[in-house]
Amino acid sequence: MVASRSRRSVLAVPGSNPRFIEKARGLPVDAFFLDLEDAVAPSEKEGARASVVAALNEGGWGGRVRAVRVNALDTEWTYRDVIAVAEGAGAHVDCLILPKVTGAEQVRWLDLLLTQIERASGLEPGRIGIEAQIEDARGLVNVDEIAAASPRLEALVYGPADFMASINMKSLVVGEQPPGYDVGDAYHYVLMRILMAARANGLQAIDGPYLQVRDADAFRRSAARSAALGFDGKWVLHPLQVDAANETYAPGQADYDHAERILDAYEHATTVQRRGAVMLGEEMLDEASRKMALVIAHKGRAAGL
């Protein structure tokens, strides 16, 4: 079973920008993260830590999943980020996002540090989850071990911008097909690799940002591809992207209704008729059909359809 917090839309909020933090409280996203990493200039890192802790403690986030993205482990900032956030707002943060994860030992490091902080601060053991960003070639090559590295893991998150840079992709538009590649989806392998590692370990798979923030149709097209494969959600950077993400990662009403009909028909078939295969209209249903319908039904119920 895949971790159950809803993450259709995951809003990226620079931790150093109080205006954006305030605005984020009003957006209908499933989840958000306050960023201490790439959206914060090096000179602002310390101040951002304090703003992020204050914003979490202030509350006003409703039922949204509350996360903080700390800096990557090839910087000098990570341990202080983790200590500041987990000690300062440990009861008000659901997950830490670790960016640029290249190996399982990095996730284990974060798990261990969180375990110590939870003990020292009297927090419930294991209450702070982890999301791991896969955003370079090494991370992708090691994604299976990364996905299995800690029971705190809730999601693998694709980082397209860093990933495109890491593999020397000949493109400047994040999330779009690289010019000249006209034989399919250049990201299919990457997305599937992340999705397989996530699902094999009961984790969610989250697609990364689309940077042409005013082009809502292009965002929808990009989101539709990973949603079709099975991804649970996508980062959003702008209010224009929020509804599109919430809609794209939920089933359509007709599919949801059909899924519930399949579940009812199959339940009736197995319990009343004592049959493992049954017809619903022109469609033959068996146990595998029930499982497929359950996926759509769960997503639809979570979306309030």
Ligand code: GLV
């Ligand atoms: C996100 O962190 C990205 O690199 O795309």
Ligand code: MG
């Ligand atoms: Mg990145």
